[in-house]
Amino acid sequence: xxxxxxxxxxxxxxxxxxxxxxxxxxxxxxxxxxxxxxxxxxxxxxxxxxxxxxxxxxxxxxxxxxxxxxxxxxxxxxxxxxxxxxxxxxxxxxxxxxxxxxxxxxxxxxxxxxxxxxxxxxxxxxxxxxxxxxxxxxxxxxxxxxxxxxxxxxxxxxxxxxx
Numbered sequence: 001x002x003x004x005x006x007x008x009x010x011x012x013x014x015x016x017x018x019x020x021x022x023x024x025x026x027x028x029x030x031x032x033x034x035x036x037x038x039x040x041x042x043x044x045x046x047x048x049x050x051x052x053x054x055x056x057x058x059x060x061x062x063x064x065x066x067x068x069x070x071x072x073x074x075x076x077x078x079x080x081x082x083x084x085x086x087x088x089x090x091x092x093x094x095x096x097x098x099x100x101x102x103x104x105x106x107x108x109x110x111x112x113x114x115x116x117x118x119x120x121x122x123x124x125x126x127x128x129x130x131x132x133x134x135x136x137x138x139x140x141x142x143x144x145x146x147x148x149x150x151x152x153x154x155x156x157x158x159x160x161x162x163x
Contacts, residue, residue, distance in 0.1 A: 030080035030092055033067065033129075034060040034150070053159035056086055059145065060152045062129060070108060071124045073100040083133070086154055091116040091135060 039059045069075045075098075082090040095110040108122040112135060122131030127148055133140040139155040 028080055030082045030090075031066055032063065032082050032084050032090065033070065033093070034062050034084060034152070036084065037061045053156050053161070055154040055156050057151050057153045058086075060084075060142070060150050062127070062150065064127070067124065067127075067129065070095070070122075071098070071100060071104075071106040073098040073106065085133075085135070085140060085152070089135075091118070093120065 037059050066079070066081065069078065070081065078093075078095050081093045081095075083093065084090050092113040093110055094113045095108060097109040098106055100106040103125075105123065105125040108124060108131075109120070111119045112133075116135060118133065118135035120131060120133040122129055122142070128144050129150065130142050130144055139157050141153045141155055143151050143153060145151050
């Protein structure tokens with residue numbers, strides 16, 4: 001009687017342990033590093049000069065908890081992170097290097113996971129994220145507009161002025 005009870009308890013403990021390990025192995029859904037936001041009314045923002053090398057642009061807002069994880073060089077493994085580009089494209093980031101500084105600045109480098117091809121470099125400082133993403137033959141940049149607001153740009157490299 002006692003030996004059956006021990007066997008039942010042992011089987012229960014082992015099966016729950018294996019179930020938890022199998023559950024933990026499931027891939028988490030990716031989270032977007034930023035979302036598109038509606039720009040404020042035109043009266044509240046300075047007119048942006050038209051730049052011929054900008055194909056399209058839009059204002060974005062960072063997911064701040066995810067951004068803080070991204071900036072932390074000790075945060076490993078990173079959650080699955082995507083970036084929302086244009087035309088519904090959402091490539092997933094594969095972060096290969098994060099160098100954090102004591103002044104709340106970090107440089108984040110990596111590549112895009114398959115099937116996308118390309119790489120990215122971001123500089124995170126405070127609540128801002130500026131950087132460049134090369135995805136296939138397309139070039140994207142994030143830039144600071146004003147008052148902590150950010151803009152995503154798609155760039156035509158052939159029309160960029162020389163440095």
